Each structure stands twice: as structure tokens, then as C-alpha cells.
Amino acid sequence: MVQAKMWILNKHFDGFPKDSDFELKVEELPEPNDGEVLLEAVFLSIDPYMRPFSSVRMKEGDVMIGTQVAKVIQSKNPAFPVGSHVIGRCGWRTHTVSDGTELTPIMPDWPQDVSLSLALGAIGMPGLTALYGIEEVLGLQAGETLLVNAAAGAVGSVVGQIAKLKGCKVVGSAGSDAKVAFLKELGFDEAFNYKTVSSLEEALKKASPEGYDCYFENVGGLFSSVALPQMKNFGRIAVCGSISVYNDTTPQTGPYPHLTMIFKQLKMEGFMQSRWEHKHPESLKRLIGWLKEGKLQCREHITKGFENMPTGFMGLLKGENIGKAVIAV
Secondary structure: OEEEEEEEEOOOOOOOOOHHHEEEEEEEEOOOOOOOEEEEEEEEEOOOOHHHHHHHHOOOOOEOOOOEEEEEEEEOOOOOOOOOEEEEOOOOEOEEEEOOOOEEEOOOOOOOOOOHHHHHOOOOHHHHHHHHHHHHHHOOOOOOEEEEOOOOEOOHHHHHHHHHHOOOEEEEEEOOHHHHHHHHHHOOOEEEEOOOOOOHHHHHHHHOOOOEEEEEEOOOHHHHHHHHHHEEEEEEEEEOOOHHHOOOOOOOOOOOOHHHHHHHOOEEEEOOHHHHHHHHHHHHHHHHHHHHOOOOOOOEEEEEOHHHHHHHHHHHHOOOOOEEEEEEO
């Protein structure tokens, strides 16, 4: 019998998450039945989406939602041999018995010298989000100017790099000088610390006086209200996240963008990468191809220890990470 540790949502978040909202539990797992496998987590993902999704897709007492890279340690399913690695939506658990329906094998040609943790980052959901936001939602074209906020995060850092590969000017906003330096390393044309500029409006105008063709939105709130008037006519906005409002106890109100959108004839679209799931195999090959060619850099913020998952998650929401936040068991 294997003991599985799991973090449950003890209490729905009220404002910013706190330690008492989580509870660590242990359970004995049964032996796998025919068609089942026993998984052991190797890397677990922590992502901003977990904060708003917990309110609508979880009830108190549920295991925290999330994705992990896991190793198959027992198998009665020939599709998943012992010793192989998979990506699974198992939540915040050290061990899981699965029938395989929601498991995806790691790509068979995964490079030996590349950490499997990247399957949770640039060569996984965040990378796919960046790629589809740019190509499917924005339709970004060579020579255009792109604005991306939360640009040093798991998604934003890939957005900027793909936009540069497409021959675009890229402006990034981030929340520390260290993050701005990282964006410069990645080849962003302009980058600024939104926390220290005297005027966000002036910073955006200085970075691109002619305005912005495309805007990859990860933050929402006040930033969005200031950025939309900087768009060019017929500009396109891909709404991926809105982290500035995730922990609000009272919903933010106004200013409202409708007149700006009418006068500038803007197009704004919310999206999730799962819409293009049929393209995932091909898209992951493109992302890992760029990685192999040295065209895609991946920074990770790794927290060691399953017991530190809540701490890592709260740190993520405070913006402590540069690149993808990952828990290494």
C-alpha cells in the first residue's frame, strides 16, 4: 500500500490565500486494478489560474486542482509502462491511481538534456497558451508592435520570444528591475517596471509612441484601462489572464473601455489553450524545436518540497517568480 499526500482546499479563498485555507492530508491508495496505473509526482505546476478556478470549479474539501509530471511506478495498463513519464491533471497529490483517461505521455523524442519540468512550462500549457494567443487570437504579423504585461511570467516570457521570432517589436511590462533585466536578455525591444515608473501612460507612450497593434493581456484592472487607449486603430487584444483582480474581495469597477473600443474599432477576445487541443502535438513539436535551436529560453522558479506547495502558490500570486513556477517533489 502506498501513502499519498494531498493538499486540499480547506476553505474557499477570501481575498489573498492564507495558510489556513489549505490542509495537508494523507490517504492509503489501493493497488491498481486492470487498466490502471500508480503514479508518483516528480514536478507539480502552480499557476495563477488556480486562484479564480478554485471559486467556480472546486468545493471545500476538494484536492487542489493542477497538473503534474509523474512517473509510472506500477502499471496494469500497457499504454503506460513502468518507468515512463506522463502529464496528468492529478491535482496537488504525491501519488495517484489513474485509469489513464486524462494522462498524456511525455513526447517520445523529449531531449535527454532537457528537464521534464518544462512540460509544465514553455513546452506545456503556458507555452501553448502563448503560441495560440499570438497565432490564433491575435494573428500577429511581422513588423507589428506587441505589448505584453506580466511579461516575465511563464506565459508572458514565451509570448515575447515568439513575437520576436515573427519579426515584431515587443514591449514588456514587469514588476521588478530583475524581471526587466530578464526581458532584455530575452530580446524584448522595450521593457519597464510598472511599479516604479511615474506614469504608466507615459511609459507605454515612450516605449511605442506610434501605439500598439496587438496587446497580450495577463493583468487586467487598471493596467488594461491605461493600455487600451494606446492601441492603434483596428488593434487586437488577446485576454489570457487578469491577475490584478484575482484576489479582490470587492469587484473593481470602471473606467469602462467601450467608447475606446468603438472609436478605435478594437477587437478583444478571451481564450484558453484547450480550444486548440487538436493542435497540441504539432504545437509542442514547434516549441521544442525552437528550444533545441536556442531560439526559446526557459527560466524556471523551482520550489523544492511537496509540503511547500501553498507557500509556492502564494509566492506566485505575489509575483515572486521569474519564469515558470514549479514544485519539485
